[in-house]
Amino acid sequence: MRDNPNLSPKQIDRIRSVALLRSVQAGEVLYEPSQPDVPLFIVLEGNVSISRTGEDDKILAVREANQFTGEMSVISGKRSLLKARVTGDGSVLELSRDKVLSLMAKDTELGEIFMEAFVARRLLMIQLGEGNVVLFGTKSSARTLALREFLTRNAHPFTYVDIDSDSFAGELMEKLAVRNSEIPVVYCNNRYVLRNPSIAELAQCLDLNINTDKSVRDVVVIGAGPAGLAAAVYAASEGLRTLVIEKSAPGGQAGSSSRIENYLGFPTGVSGQELANRSIAQAQKFGAQIMVAQSVVHIDTSRQPYKVILESGLKFNARAVVIATGAQYARLPIEDADAFTGRGIYYNATHMEAQLCDSEEVIVVGGGNSAGQAAIFLAQSSAKVHLFVRSQKLSDSMSQYLIGRIEAHFRIDIHYRTRITSLGGAGHLEHVEWRDDAFEETKSGPIRHVFVMAGAAPRTEWLEDSFVLDNMGFIVTGPDLATFAGGDQWPLKRPPLMLETSRDLCSWRHASRKCETGCLRGRRRFDGSTPRASISCRVRGTTCLSSTDADDGHSG
Numbered sequence: 001m002r003d004n005p006n007l008s009p010k011q012i013d014r015i016r017s018v019a020l021l022r023s024v025q026a027g028e029v030l031y032e033p034s035q036p037d038v039p040l041f042i043v044l045e046g047n048v049s050i051s052r053t054g055e056d057d058k059i060l061a062v063r064e065a066n067q068f069t070g071e072m073s074v075i076s077g078k079r080s081l082l083k084a085r086v087t088g089d090g091s092v093l094e095l096s097r098d099k100v101l102s103l104m105a106k107d108t109e110l111g112e113i114f115m116e117a118f119v120a121r122r123l124l125m126i127q128l129g130e131g132n133v134v135l136f137g138t139k140s141s142a143r144t145l146a147l148r149e150f151l152t153r154n155a156h157p158f159t160y161v162d163i164d165s166d167s168f169a170g171e172l173m174e175k176l177a178v179r180n181s182e183i184p185v186v187y188c189n190n191r192y193v194l195r196n197p198s199i200a201e202l203a204q205c206l207d208l209n210i211n212t213d214k215s216v217r218d219v220v221v222i223g224a225g226p227a228g229l230a231a232a233v234y235a236a237s238e239g240l241r242t243l244v245i246e247k248s249a250p251g252g253q254a255g256s257s258s259r260i261e262n263y264l265g266f267p268t269g270v271s272g273q274e275l276a277n278r279s280i281a282q283a284q285k286f287g288a289q290i291m292v293a294q295s296v297v298h299i300d301t302s303r304q305p306y307k308v309i310l311e312s313g314l315k316f317n318a319r320a321v322v323i324a325t326g327a328q329y330a331r332l333p334i335e336d337a338d339a340f341t342g343r344g345i346y347y348n349a350t351h352m353e354a355q356l357c358d359s360e361e362v363i364v365v366g367g368g369n370s371a372g373q374a375a376i377f378l379a380q381s382s383a384k385v386h387l388f389v390r391s392q393k394l395s396d397s398m399s400q401y402l403i404g405r406i407e408a409h410f411r412i413d414i415h416y417r418t419r420i421t422s423l424g425g426a427g428h429l430e431h432v433e434w435r436d437d438a439f440e441e442t443k444s445g446p447i448r449h450v451f452v453m454a455g456a457a458p459r460t461e462w463l464e465d466s467f468v469l470d471n472m473g474f475i476v477t478g479p480d481l482a483t484f485a486g487g488d489q490w491p492l493k494r495p496p497l498m499l500e501t502s503r504d505l506c507s508w509r510h511a512s513r514k515c516e517t518g519c520l521r522g523r524r525r526f527d528g529s530t531p532r533a534s535i536s537c538r539v540r541g542t543t544c545l546s547s548t549d550a551d552d553g554h555s556g
């Protein structure tokens with residue numbers, strides 16, 4: 001990937017027609033760290049140095065004639081992490097962020113050059129840890145792991161300092177009188193010290209949700225997994241004003257996968273993180289906005305536009321809502337499992353978790369593709385991977401290409417009909433006991449790391465009061481609605497659209513009364529007679545709440 005390409009005279013001429021020509025002098029600052037909506041500068045004559053934020057002003061790159069400034073923050077509109085200073089008199093072409101986006105949409109050749117350089121520069125910053133965050137934590141702290149994952153999955157460059165192995169950091173924590181319960185500590189924006197912050201507090205400190213105004217959106221997408229990001233790309237590329245709201249960080253379950261090999265267009269596989277980064281860049285290029293660390297708790301469909309209500313109290317109006325909240329793995333149903341989460345029990349398998357269990361024996365629980373993928377990935381760095389599967393064979397739940405590799409791998413042992421029965425350890429997991437039902441034996445071992453990838457359930461609890469769900473919690477959509485639970489769940493004359501949800505139970509069943517949030521609180525799921533009813537929405541990953549008016553049969 002080219003991070004510092006030269007533009008040809010023809011390409012510069014195309015930019016010149018929409019840009020502002022500026023003379024610049026040595027010492028002039030073109031943009032500062034923390035500045036939102038940074039413009040793009042094409043150097044015509046002279047030099048511009050790019051330095052990182054901080055007191056020491058370390059120069060990371062120099063842009064010369066025919067080269068340009070900028071990285072991913074130009075696309076996202078988020079605050080700049082870097083400073084651009086003129087180091088040799090000359091002239092530049094200045095393009096505002098809006099003009100950059102519109103030029104990239106119209107001129108594919110320039111769009112590709114800019115995008116490739118922006119992505120490569122952000123990757124370089126991540127590799128070098130050149131950002132505005134220093135995270136002080138420990139390997140045994142679940143909160144440290146959660147913040148590292150959040151920053152990584154937001155492609156936000158940061159420096160990680162392990163307090164246990166860095167004596168300077170240990171002394172610094174003592175000087176700051178940091179108690180154990182206040183670890184991890186985040187030094188943010190060269191100004192703020194956050195003690196054991198939540199991801200929402202960290203996102204706020206870094207202004208990750210800047211630029212999300214309150215205007216009505218054509219589409220609000222809930223969830224930024226692969227399905228939500230795909231919906232955002234397609235909606236934004238059609239010119240719809242699109243906002244994606246994500247509870248944690250973009251990428252969803254796929255973001256926690258080390259390698260995905262069955263995604264169309266990636267013959268050699270792609271890491272979940274890279275897939276997410278590419279999708280975010282693609283969605284933002286078309287103008288979609290992405291909010292992170294914000295959870296949606298209710299959709300008010302009693303009026304149009306619909307109102308999407310967040311846990312933080314924020315509200316957004318939308319003409320259509322796409323629910324792409326995916327699934328999450330069930331917690332290990334063992335006493336103390338929650339206490340060990342992030343301290344030996346993991347629901348992700350990325351490079352960060354792999355570092356924590358380097359050269360140790362690990363257990364992976366699950367018989368699906370995610371467990372298989374995790375087992376192969378962890379076998380690269382662990383001493384041994386024990387794959388615990390509840391059934392007697394893998395072929396019912398795992399793709400054949402993974403089964404072949406797992407069976408052939410000398411560091412993976414498959415344990416059929418095996419389940420964990422207890423966990424032990426002081427602080428960190430130190431000991432696991434399991435039951436082998438095939439041989440009717442109970443065994444145990446000093447295992448310190450267990451990866452759980454079994455029993456995924458849809459994340460629809462918050463929708464129970466409003467929409468028809470099946471007995472598994474999947475949203476019933478489209479033609480299935482017409483037949484579900486005796487067929488009385490659809491009030492309109494026209495049939496439901498493909499992937500359309502039920503009308504808000506609250507508003508149409510109680511049409512005569514004023515609908516209040518929670519008026520059906522306590523309403524249970526419908527135990528439908530068609531348990532496969534929601535398979536269509538699970539496979540496609542998204543569920544659309546269309547803006548069709550109740551009685552006009554007209555889709556929005």
Ligand SMILES: Cc1cc2nc3c(=O)[nH]c(=O)nc-3n(C[C@H](O)[C@H](O)[C@H](O)COP(=O)(O)OP(=O)(O)OC[C@H]3O[C@@H](n4cnc5c(N)ncnc54)[C@H](O)[C@@H]3O)c2cc1C
Binds near residue numbers: 254261371
């Ligand atoms: C370790 C691992 C490895 C895998 N490997 C493979 C593989 O090799 N091949 C394959 O095909 N599949 C694989 N999968 C499965 C694949 O990742 C999922 O099928 C895919 O991510 C589903 O995408 P999604 O967008 O529907 O949902 P998710 O990926 O589940 O994304 C949903 C998003 O919605 C957010 N969200 C949930 N509730 C709310 C709310 N109320 N408000 C706001 N946001 C919310 C979540 O935080 C999440 O980011 C793997 C999964 C894992 C965990």
